[in-house]
Amino acid sequence: MxxxxxxxxxxxxxxxxxxxxxxxxxxxxxxxxxxxxxxxxxxxxxxxxxxxxxxxxxxxxxxxxxxxxxxxxxxxxxxxxxxxxxxxxxxxxxxxxxxxxxxxxxxxxxxxxxxxxxxxxxxxxxxxxxxxxxxxxxxxxxxxxxxxxxxxxxxxxxxxxxxxxxxxxPVSHDKHIAYVSHLSHISSFMLGKTVIEKEKNERDIFDMAGSGFESTVRLAKSSPAMWTPIFEQNKANVIETLEEYIGNLQKFKNLMQEDDFQAIYEEMESTNHIKNILNGIKI
Amino acid sequence: MxxxxxxxxxxxxxxxxxxxxxxxxxxxxxxxxxxxxxxxxxxxxxxxxxxxxxxxxxxxxxxxxxxxxxxxxxxxxxxxxxxxxxxxxxxxxxxxxxxxxxxxxxxxxxxxxxxxxxxxxxxxxxxxxxxxxxxxxxxxxxxxxxxxxxxxxxxxxxxxxxxxxxxxxPVSHDKHIAYVSHLSHISSFMLGKTVIEKEKNERDIFDMAGSGFESTVRLAKSSPAMWTPIFEQNKANVIETLEEYIGNLQKFKNLMQEDDFQAIYEEMESTNHIKNILNGIKI
CATH class of the missing domain: 3.40.50.720 (NAD(P)-binding Rossmann-like Domain)
Structure with a gap:
């Protein structure tokens, strides 16, 4: 063989x-x-x-x-x-x-x-x-x-x-995978970028960053050579996920600006439901 | 004692x-x-x-x-x-x-x-x-x-x-921690929300989601009772980080829409640098 x-x-x-x-x-x-x-x-x-x-x-x-x-x-x-x-x-x-x-x-x-x-x-x-x-x-x-x-x-x-x-x-694959994989990579890369840009003095990052930060930016270590063509080939789906993600972040920011912390609480509480989905991944 | x-x-x-x-x-x-x-x-x-x-x-x-x-x-x-x-x-x-x-x-x-x-x-x-x-x-x-x-x-x-x-x-603490901790939590909660909203049929999520997704949405399991008052007390700093994060995502999306995948590659490559910072966390 x-x-x-x-x-x-x-x-x-x-x-x-x-x-x-x-x-x-x-x-x-x-x-x-x-x-x-x-x-x-x-x-x-x-x-x-x-x-x-x-x-x-x-x-x-x-x-x-x-x-x-x-x-x-x-x-x-x-x-x-x-x-x-x-x-x-x-x-x-x-x-x-x-x-x-x-x-x-x-x-x-x-x-x-x-x-x-x-x-x-x-x-x-x-x-x-x-x-x-x-x-x-x-x-x-x-x-x-x-x-x-x-x-x-x-x-x-x-x-x-x-x-x-x-x-x-293949069409369904590319649509779903944009949500559960491709978007995660962009969210992680942009999170890493945002923090690096701001925290020029890196001692401030790594002394203060805990395992939560590490977990959310882990994917920002991924290979650009591998990921650039993925985003290119799945452009329409990825842009759609990004628009929805940006929209949700924008809404969260607006709720904060309006001091509607009850709604902020509810946003998070309803998303806690992800626990069950993640438990599913481990099965 | x-x-x-x-x-x-x-x-x-x-x-x-x-x-x-x-x-x-x-x-x-x-x-x-x-x-x-x-x-x-x-x-x-x-x-x-x-x-x-x-x-x-x-x-x-x-x-x-x-x-x-x-x-x-x-x-x-x-x-x-x-x-x-x-x-x-x-x-x-x-x-x-x-x-x-x-x-x-x-x-x-x-x-x-x-x-x-x-x-x-x-x-x-x-x-x-x-x-x-x-x-x-x-x-x-x-x-x-x-x-x-x-x-x-x-x-x-x-x-x-x-x-x-x-x-x-305390002022520096709240400013830096917004970047390395509070923003990670929001990015994770909103990522979880975006995917849950879209993927009503949850089998599609957990069958297709890998460890990358799990890692980026891990913090979306966090307690809303603990996190709502944190965002409220650190409102100004958190809104600033959110604006920068949304701006970076928007810019990434625009580059995709313009088919500037060379720039997409460079965005990711320069953020790969996060590796060294994360290695610092583990020291």
Whole structure:
């Protein structure tokens, strides 16, 4: 079983480590636009071989874990290159453009659109960790367009590394994920920015900041190279979430300015309900 | 050593547990407006005795861990009631109004204004945990206005339970804390609200939400009873932070609308710098 990992960073590296653990026969090949990353990935035991797109015809499984704009760009040629029994899986945080670009590709049936809801705020091969996907949800789009045997092959991997599968159409995926993931990243980045701008003397920040601040700005450590194309591809949905978020913040500010602290209390109390939703995440 | 804990919830309960551990001779008395909370605090071993304001004259140390509006309201009578060797410490997240209200009190020297930067998103006696303050920063305001021996007494407690001390004037405290704590809470509450409003079908939220969402909305579980008076007392500073935060979000949205994703990239990249600041928190 020849598994090609395109993009040997946090996501690609982590799934490579898990695949090695559950499939002893798997031979891992790494492809990365950064020779340094690729070398590091081999050193860390993430892949067995440094490889390149020329070797793709021998792939059993190809996993793409690269920025979503690059995926849209290179996916058609990757499908061109693979053999007829190979399955190509992408792990991007947007699904609509990716599904669109290959919808008429002669090897559409060799592609499976996936979005494993997992990750950390770190990036690069050294951020790869075993068990990242254990118990996490993997959203699969347009499963009916993938050849049945290749679905089975891909799903057996996801299942063995501990993922739960949820099926969804790409339009719904991009709309919902804007709320529960993309908006969180922007809110965190802008919170970090606001505080950094204001607190030029950084001693004042880190002496006074507690775990609450740390938790809300954690995502502001995320990779701009990964996130910029996500926001670009999901522009309309993300702008909609931002408008609603800004509107809610504006309303909160207005209530404060009007000294309507009863309403402020009620805003917070009704949002406390998020406890139950978050408990759901942990199940 | 008679230690009175006024407010036997997360903060008061946690410090009571730590004090018991480091001062074997300490006798803990609990006062709480909720008889149920007080009973629970005794059951959990947080305090030894259920008590009331009438017993305050026998206090060696009084720790106030109640909403900041109630502190402003009752602190003068608590100072009236205590004996001349007692030290009254508050733990509120705002300091200006609290210092202001007792600045001419005949027992001003018996008061120490403190803000331990510690906590969780939970509340009530059952949320109290040992070791909550270990390695955390405690901000002390107007230390020079507290009698020297009483400063020593209070600081020996903070030091024994593992806190680092930072001195600051109340105006600066309230200004900086608006950025690194109060704004985080609002950003989190409004993020939770935005997502709940939109995602009426909650299955869509928790199936798709990952640890990133969980981390950014964690503070939206916080107690409205505790936070409403904090926002009220720190109104001017909080509104300023909100305006800057909304401005930054608006600017981000505009860049997206103008398809200036190079600028979006740069916004995120320059904020990545938050990594170093957060590493500072952990030192």
């Amino acid at each position: 020849n598994v090609f990992i395109i993009g040997t960073g946090l996501m690609g590296g982590s799934i490579a480590l898990d695949i090695q653990q559950v499939f002893e026969e798997a031979v891992l090949y790494g492809i990365d636009k950064s020779p340094l990353h690729l070398k590091k990935a081999k050193e860390l035991g993430i892949v067995h071989h440094e490889s390149s797109l020329e070797e793709l015809p021998k792939a059993t499984i190809v996993i793409m874990a690269i920025p979503v704009d690059t995926t849209v760009h290179v996916l058609p040629e990757i499908l061109d290159a693979v053999n007829d029994q190979a399955v190509v899986i992408d792990m991007g945080s947007t699904k609509q453009q990716i599904c669109e670009v290959i919808k008429n590709h002669p090897k559409r049936r060799n592609f499976l659109a996936a979005h494993p809801i997992a990750g950390t705020e770190f990036s690069g091969p050294q951020a790869a960790i075993r068990g990242l996907f254990q118990g996490k949800t993997n959203i699969i789009c347009e499963v009916e367009k993938t050849a049945f045997k290749l679905q089975e092959k891909a799903l057996s991997i996801f299942s063995k590394i501990g993922m739960r599968i949820r099926y969804m159409d | 008679n230690v009175f804990i006024i407010g036997t919830g997360l903060m008061g309960g946690s410090i009571a547990l730590d004090i018991q551990q480091v001062f074997e001779e300490a006798v803990l008395y609990g006062i709480d407006k909720s008889p149920l909370h007080l009973k629970k605090a005794k059951e959990l071993g947080i305090v030894h005795h259920e008590s009331s304001l009438e017993e305050l004259p026998k206090a060696t140390i009084v720790i106030m861990a109640i909403p900041v509006d109630t502190t402003v309201h009752v602190l003068p009578e608590i100072l009236d009631a205590v004996n001349d060797q007692a030290v009254v410490i508050d733990m509120g997240s705002t300091k200006q109004q609290i210092c202001e209200v007792i600045k001419n009190h005949p027992k001003r020297r018996n008061f120490l204004a403190a803000h331990p930067i510690a906590g969780t998103e939970f509340s009530g006696p059952q949320a109290a945990i040992r070791g909550l303050f270990q390695g955390k920063t405690n901000i002390i305001c107007e230390v020079e206005k507290t009698a020297f021996k009483l400063q020593e007494k209070a600081l020996s407690i903070f030091s024994k339970i593992g806190m680092r001390i930072r001195y600051m004037d």
